[in-house]
Amino acid sequence: MGAEHKKRKIRRMNEKKFAFDWDSQEDTSQDINPLYAKRHANQMIGRGRLSGIDLKEQRKQRAMFYEGLLNERRTGVDVHRAKKLIDLEKAKDCKVAWDDRYWSKKPLTEMKKGDWRIFKEDFSISTKGGNIPNPLRSWAEAPLPTKLREVIASIGYKEPTPIQRQAIPIGLQNRDIIGIAETGSGKTASFVIPMLVFIADLPKLTEETQNQGPYALILAPTRELTQQIKRETVKFAIGMGFKCVSIVGGHAAEEQAFNLRDGAEIVIAERILVLSQCTYVVMDEADRMIDMGFEIHVNFILDALLVSNVKPYTHEKEDPDALRVALHQSEKYRQTVMFSATMPSAVELLAKRYLRRPAVVTIGTAGQVVDTIEQRIELISDENRKKSRLLEILEGSTYEPPIIAFLNKKKGCDPLCKALEKLGFKATNLHGGKSQDQREAALAALKAGTKDILVATDVAGRGIDVKNVSLVLNYDMAKNIGRAGKNGVAITFLGKGDEDVMYDPKQMLIKSPISVVPPELARHEVKRRVWKRAHTDNN
Incomplete structure (x- = not known):
């Protein structure tokens, strides 16, 4: 109110506005220099970078320019600090790039402790003991004689198994070993290969010195396992020029004595032989030996060995380098190796008595069920129902031969085998009451395909090596489930008398990634055998 509003000035059309810029027609520079007529315009490709010039060179020049400006302002302390930060960043980048590589991408010389830890985890390897050497990544990296490495390649071994x-x-390293791994995990080669290297350092046996052998003794609980070990050992021994002999019951004693009299570096025996001069001793399936009541026999054999070459208890004298040079040739320290699928207290006592500061190697979890075998458990009330259920399984088209049925007692094998034959099945049996020739013939018939079903006792279970077994049927509750074959199905029948042993099978099914606990067993109030045994002992 009362304020004066400034009015906008209206310019007339005939009034001209003064222009400060030159008109292009008034530019006379083009007459002086023709370059002005065709001016060059810089082609940009974004972020101030010129096209046609190397980008790296542009970045380098820009970095040098700004670095020069910063250096003019920096003091000596600032320059040193900046250089230190740059060096730390470079070291960090190198370390990250180094650690990002998996162990399989690194050469052996670049493997670190973390890489070896991951390697063991990948293969479920755990060890106990001091100065444990790093495991083998491949046969090519194994510190073996060239001749033995060639033998391994000729046999067809591609990659080492975890054990x-x-x-x-x-x-x-000439160390005593306790190996805990399941049957079929490649244990035989685990002790045969170091054994051959051990023997190669000893004097070669000739006609004059053959009485100094054998150098190595391998003990096994059953005849079948003894012969299986021999077949595997011969593959390696022949290529190295060593002779291997097996001593088992049921074969002609004269023939076996003749083979042994001719001299041999390696003897594989079924708990019945005393050879005091042996310097390399292997106990395979030690837990099975104890279960079968052969502990007295094993103690007798091991007590008969010489004590002059027993390893000392002191850690200094057991240094790996000292062990290799301490004694000369045949006077080398005796090496004792024990392999077992489980580690019960009786086996631990055996190891403490005869092994010196052993290195313990465990693959997976001791006593665990095989992950490649689907475990099934069926609760069956009586024997008649067992037989009828067995026939239902065999008459179905689910399982192709070969098939193995295990029983706990040999008196049940013959009747069951005859019953299956009457029903048209091609069956054979294997148990301790058979002669050695009959046992070998039964196993050979199953492998050849002339027989489809093998009825065997639990005792004969160790050592049966049959490929492509589709079904393992534990007709009676067994201590070891899924023993034959690399994969397939294992069915176990549980009856009224098996209440005290149901806990372990149930836990196996729970832990197995491919097995299912049946509803009847899940609801059953099974009690833990370990608790019951401890409770009984305390009373």
Whole structure:
């Protein structure tokens, strides 16, 4: 109110506005220099970078320019600090790039402790003991004689199994070993390969010195396992020029004595032989030996061995380098190796008595069920129902031969086998009451395909090596489930008398990634045998 509003000035059309810029027609520079007529315009590609010039060179020049400006302002302390930060960043980048590589991408010389830890985890290898050597990544990296490496390649071994990866390097140090791994995990090669390296350092046996042998003794609980070990050992021994002899019951004593009299570096025996001069001793399936009541026999054999070459208890004298040079040739320290699928207290006592500061190698979890075998448990009330259920399974088209049925007692094998034959099944049986020739013939018939079903006792279970077994049927509750074959199905029948042993099978099914606990067993109030045994002992 009362304020004066400034009015906008209206410009007339005939009034001209003064222009400060030159008109392009008034530019006379083009007459002086023709370059002005065709001016060059810089082609940009974004973020101030010129096209046609190397980008790296542009970045380098820009960095040098700004670095020069910063250096003009920096003091000596600032320059030193900046250089230190740059060096730390470079070291960090190198370390990250180094650690990002997996162990399989690194050469052996660049493996670190963390890489070896991951390697063991990948193969479920755990060890106990001091100075444990690193495991084998491949046969090519194994510290073996060239001749033995060629033999391994000729046999067709592609990659070491987990137990072979760790047990072989330890065995090459002339150390005692306790190996805990399941049947079929490649244990035989785990002790045979170090054994051959051990024997190669000893004097070669000739006609004059053959009485100094054998150098190595391998003990096994059953005839079948003894012969299986021999077949595997011969593959390696022949290529190295060593002779291997097996001593088992049921074969002609004269023939076996003749083979032994001719001299041999390696003897594989079924708990019945005393050879005091042996310097390399292997106990395979030690837990099975104890279960079968052969502990007295094993103690008798091991007590008969010489004590002059027993390893000392002191850690200094057991240094790996000292063990290799301490004694000369045949006077080398005796090396004792024990392999077992489980580690009960009786086996631990055996190890403490005869092994010196052993290295313990465990693959997976001791006593665990095989992950490649689907476990099934069926609760069956009586024997008649067992037979009828067995026939239902065999008459179905689910399982192709070969099939193995295990019983706990040999008196049940013959009747069951005859009953199956009457029903048209091609069956054979295997148990301790058979002669050695009959046992070998039964196993050969199953492998050849002339027989489809093998009825065997639990005792004969160790040592049966049959490929492509589709079904393992534990007709009676067994201590070891899923023993034959690399994969397939294992069915176990549980009856009224098996209440005290139901806990372990139930736990196996719970832990197995491919098995299911049946509803009847899940609801059953099974009690833990370990608790019951401890409770009974305390009373």
